[in-house]
Amino acid sequence: MAWCRSTEDSETRLMLLIAVAGSGKTAIAHSISERCAREGILLSSFFFKAGKRWRPDFLFSAIARSLAAYDPVYRAFIKSTLRKDPSLSSAPLLLSTPWTNASRTR
Incomplete structure (x- = not known):
């Protein structure tokens, strides 16, 4: 999860999850969001x-x-x-x- 901790301008801080419906994308995104919140690096999360x-x-x-x-x-x-x-x-x-x-x- 180094990609979401980086503060360098040249670093990518976005991850796009692409897969078929029901494959667990939302579960993965929720887990990442919860982990970032625990570490104090989450500004916002939004789920459609x-x-x-x-x-x-x-x-x-x-x-x-x-x-x-x-x-x-x-x-x-x-x-x-x-x-x-x-x-x-x-x-x-x-x-x-x-x-x-x-x-x-x-």
Whole structure:
């Protein structure tokens, strides 16, 4: 699990699990997530499940909540951005451009 502990900019810190349904991808991802949480290196985790509340629409709000809880600078930036455009809190996934533009102007 060195890939998730690395702090080097050139290192990959993402793992993509690809396999057929029922092969244990979610179990592996949960195990990795739990282990990272125990080691204090997990910022956020998000799992998709068809037909459940954890739809892709909630991905960015979950990440934003985790960032806001983790760091006061992120929290202030997110609050400022949402004050400027409250509709972002419920915007569909494709509407990520305002976040991208806002981060460029910081």
